[in-house]
Amino acid sequence: MELLRRLRGANNEGVLLAVIIVVVVAMALASPAFFTAGTFFALVRSSLVPLVFALGVLLVLISGGIDVSFPAIAIFAAYTTVAWSTEASFDPTIVGIFAIALVIGAALGALNGVVIARFRLPTLIVTLGTQGVFQGILLAYIGSTYIAASRMPQSVNDASGALLVDIPGAGFLHAMLIPVVLIVVGVWWMLRYTTFGRSIFAIGGDTEAARRVGIKVVRTQVLLYVLVGALAAIGGVISVILGRNANPQTLVGTELDIIAAVVLGGASIFGGRGSVVGTVLGVLLVQLINNNLVLLGIPSTWQRAAVGILLIAGVSVQAIATARARRHPKAMLEEELVKA
Amino acid sequence: MSDLDTKSMRNGNRKLDGGVQSLVSRIQVPRASARMVIILLVTFAVFAVLRPSVFLNPLNLQNIGVAAPEIGLLSLAITIAMLTGGIDLSIVAIANASAITVSTLYTAISASSGEATAESLAIVIILAGVAVGAALGAVNGVLISVVGITPILTTLGTMQLFNGLALVFTGGVTISGAPSLLPEIGRATLAGVPMLFVVLILVAIALSVLIDRTPLGRKIQLQGANPVAARYSGISQRKTLMLTYIASGVLGGIAGLLFLSRNPSASADYGSSYILLAIVIAVLGGTNPNGGFATVTGVVLAALTLQVVSSGFTALRLSAYEYAIAQGVLLVAVLVFDQISFRRRKKPPLPTTETAAIAVENRGKDRTRP
Numbered sequence: 001m002e003l004l005r006r007l008r009g010a011n012n013e014g015v016l017l018a019v020i021i022v023v024v025v026a027m028a029l030a031s032p033a034f035f036t037a038g039t040f041f042a043l044v045r046s047s048l049v050p051l052v053f054a055l056g057v058l059l060v061l062i063s064g065g066i067d068v069s070f071p072a073i074a075i076f077a078a079y080t081t082v083a084w085s086t087e088a089s090f091d092p093t094i095v096g097i098f099a100i101a102l103v104i105g106a107a108l109g110a111l112n113g114v115v116i117a118r119f120r121l122p123t124l125i126v127t128l129g130t131q132g133v134f135q136g137i138l139l140a141y142i143g144s145t146y147i148a149a150s151r152m153p154q155s156v157n158d159a160s161g162a163l164l165v166d167i168p169g170a171g172f173l174h175a176m177l178i179p180v181v182l183i184v185v186g187v188w189w190m191l192r193y194t195t196f197g198r199s200i201f202a203i204g205g206d207t208e209a210a211r212r213v214g215i216k217v218v219r220t221q222v223l224l225y226v227l228v229g230a231l232a233a234i235g236g237v238i239s240v241i242l243g244r245n246a247n248p249q250t251l252v253g254t255e256l257d258i259i260a261a262v263v264l265g266g267a268s269i270f271g272g273r274g275s276v277v278g279t280v281l282g283v284l285l286v287q288l289i290n291n292n293l294v295l296l297g298i299p300s301t302w303q304r305a306a307v308g309i310l311l312i313a314g315v316s317v318q319a320i321a322t323a324r325a326r327r328h329p330k331a332m333l334e335e336e337l338v339k340a
Numbered sequence: 341m342s343d344l345d346t347k348s349m350r351n352g353n354r355k356l357d358g359g360v361q362s363l364v365s366r367i368q369v370p371r372a373s374a375r376m377v378i379i380l381l382v383t384f385a386v387f388a389v390l391r392p393s394v395f396l397n398p399l400n401l402q403n404i405g406v407a408a409p410e411i412g413l414l415s416l417a418i419t420i421a422m423l424t425g426g427i428d429l430s431i432v433a434i435a436n437a438s439a440i441t442v443s444t445l446y447t448a449i450s451a452s453s454g455e456a457t458a459e460s461l462a463i464v465i466i467l468a469g470v471a472v473g474a475a476l477g478a479v480n481g482v483l484i485s486v487v488g489i490t491p492i493l494t495t496l497g498t499m500q501l502f503n504g505l506a507l508v509f510t511g512g513v514t515i516s517g518a519p520s521l522l523p524e525i526g527r528a529t530l531a532g533v534p535m536l537f538v539v540l541i542l543v544a545i546a547l548s549v550l551i552d553r554t555p556l557g558r559k560i561q562l563q564g565a566n567p568v569a570a571r572y573s574g575i576s577q578r579k580t581l582m583l584t585y586i587a588s589g590v591l592g593g594i595a596g597l598l599f600l601s602r603n604p605s606a607s608a609d610y611g612s613s614y615i616l617l618a619i620v621i622a623v624l625g626g627t628n629p630n631g632g633f634a635t636v637t638g639v640v641l642a643a644l645t646l647q648v649v650s651s652g653f654t655a656l657r658l659s660a661y662e663y664a665i666a667q668g669v670l671l672v673a674v675l676v677f678d679q680i681s682f683r684r685r686k687k688p689p690l691p692t693t694e695t696a697a698i699a700v701e702n703r704g705k706d707r708t709r710p
Contacts, residue, residue, distance in 0.1 A: 066492075068616070115672060115676070119675070119676050119679045119680075120679065121672075121675050121676070121679060122629050122630070122675075124492075124619075124629070125619065125623055125629055125671065125675060126672060126675065128616050128619060128620060128668075128671065129620070129667070129668040129669070129670075129671035129672040129675070130668060130672065131616070131668065132616075132620075132664040132665065132667045132668030132671075133664075133665050133668035133669060133672075134668075135661070135664055136661045136662060136663070136664035136665030136666075136667075136668065137661075137665060138661075139659070139661035139664075140659050140661035140662045140665065144661070253612060253613070256429070256496060256499065256500075257500075259496065260496055260497070260500060263493060263496070269490055269492060269493055270490075299508070301504075301507050301508045301511060301512055302504065302508055303504070304500055304501075304503055304504030304507055305500070305501055305504025305505050305507070305508055306504070307500050307504070308497050308498065308499070308500030308501030308502075308503075308504050309501060311493075311496065311497040311500060312483065312489075312494070312497035312498065312501060315489045315490075315493045315494070315497060316483070316487050316489060318489075319487055319488040319489040319490075320487065320488070322488070323488050
């Protein structure tokens with residue numbers, strides 16, 4: 001029992017992993033073409049950008065909020081940086097591109113944070129508003145035209161072609177995997193070992209209690225949204241690099257799909273719960289389905305429905321567990337104590 | 341009766357009182373609607389002054405009346421869900437499912453038994469579309485009230501599911517065909533007012549009667565204002581939520597019919613940006629996203645206002661992007677304004693660390709006072 005409990009994980013990460021294994025086995029049985037380097041590389045590649053976004057969403061969910069403005073921030077930061085670099089014919093190197101985008105993203109995130117924390121407004125509604133503002137400003141005043149690879153800064157094009165592993169005929173592993181892995185580890189470390197990370201959990205668990213133990217709620221929230229804005233900007237630049245073009249009309253509209261993946265990964269929409277491991281698994285599962293459903297003989301039009309069914313099943317299990325906990329608080333408390 | 345029972349009953353009563361009190365204090369119905377009337381009149385006047393030739397053109401005014409109803413109905417669907425403290429993100433997917441059902445049924449019937457038969461069955465086909473809306477709303481209702489999933493998660497999932505199933509069904513292409521009754525309604529006018537707008541007003545009246553004049557409406561409001569009080573007063577939470585989401589689904593189904601009236605084709609992807617816009621309108625119209633308070637009039641006025649801003653921006657040759665900015669700024673500004681005026685009205689501020697410290701100090705002073 002003890003071992004089983006530990007395997008299941010605090011946020012059902014183990015269950016999610018089991019589901020992924022079942023899906024992988026089913027796909028492998030259905031099609032021998034599944035177990036190839038190409039499939040694996042494609043899965044990694046398509047997960048990179050959603051994963052960076054998902055980490056931002058995870059942080060906001062843990063703090064008890066919902067952010068739908070991150071794709072707007074992402075494309076705003078990435079497109080503005082690339083467009084400026086193109087127009088000025090100045091290539092600030094790839095590090096420079098990331099740095100500029102990061103500053104822009106952080107500034108937009110700060111705007112979210114100040115409005116939300118200062119006026120204690122519902123996060124979903126505020127970020128809905130700022131999403132419109134950010135995207136509107138981008139398209140109306142900065143640019144609405146597609147920038148093709150031929151016009152992009154050389155350093156971005158170099159990054160697009162940078163491969164970690166290249167197996168001719170089988171596919172390649174993109175170099176952008178490295179920054180994404182660093183970010184994943186960084187967020188995991190931050191949530192686990194820093195005061196800031198623990199404060200986010202505390203605010204999400206019970207804002208009033210967090211305030212009373214001396215956590216500066218407003219400052220932490222503003223800082224959180226700055227960080228989430230910066231993460232979104234990095235995701236935006238990576239999506240430009242992987243896509244080999246800067247299209248200001250993309251990304252916005254994907255926000256609910258990313259939130260779905262994070263919720264699938266066990267994060268609670270009420271705040272205070274969620275893990276990086278769960279989020280990574282959630283994103284991988286969604287991408288696995290999106291990429292490879294065809295291998296199971298299911299037409300690709302079923303992708304969205306399949307993710308919907310998974311999400312409903314996932315949150316149903318959580319809801320039923322919560323209801324059970326409410327009915328038998330003592331037994332659950334003992335279980336929690338054993339876990340601790 | 342044991343002591344414990346009386347105590348719990350007394351507690352229940354106190355909570356109920358609190359709920360009623362907060363309900364009473366929230367009677368800002370005239371306030372929210374009056375504010376929307378002012379905003380609507382001001383925006384209208386601004387555009388009328390800036391570009392009278394284009395904006396005041398009867399054709400333009402009719403266009404506002406034709407475009408506002410579908411988004412207005414979707415906003416009302418979200419409003420009723422928000423009234424119980426929930427939200428319905430699946431509403432656009434439900435509207436599309438209804439439109440696809442009507443279009444498919446019509447095409448299938450006219451292929452098998454001729455167009456005349458299909459036309460004579462128009463009412464049945466249209467009702468089938470609304471029924472699909474109700475059925476999908478019931479799916480939400482079961483997941484929320486029986487399984488106990490939070491509304492936002494439920495509808496996030498069912499949004500994907502309904503939209504996904506619609507994609508599977510249509511194969512991702514736009515299908516066309518609709519009973520000619522629908523486009524006829526779309527073109528018709530009643531004393532110069534587009535028929536679609538009349539439909540919106542009729543539905544809005546029906547909804548406000550439901551909310552303000554029926555026991556169910558009271559239950560829905562109490563459920564949102566104070567779920568604990570609602571439970572203690574013997575209201576079945578399950579039934580209330582179930583009916584709320586069915587009502588929301590029906591409104592979505594009717595919105596789907598309006599899609600078809602404007603353009604006799606249906607697709608799974610239609611109006612994907614509508615969901616966020618509908619939330620904006622609901623909140624602008626004075627709906628409290630935390631539940632318990634909403635006004636149908638305010639939401640209809642907000643839908644009209646946004647349509648006026650949209651067509652006014654077009655008249656001024658401003659882009660759709662600038663319209664998006666205006667939407668966002670308007671939403672955040674109204675929220676901030678509400679919050680500031682709410683804080684001013686509310687006497688004791690929430691205890692922050694500073695005020696708590698001051699309170700502790702004051703308590704000490706009180707004690708030393710003779």
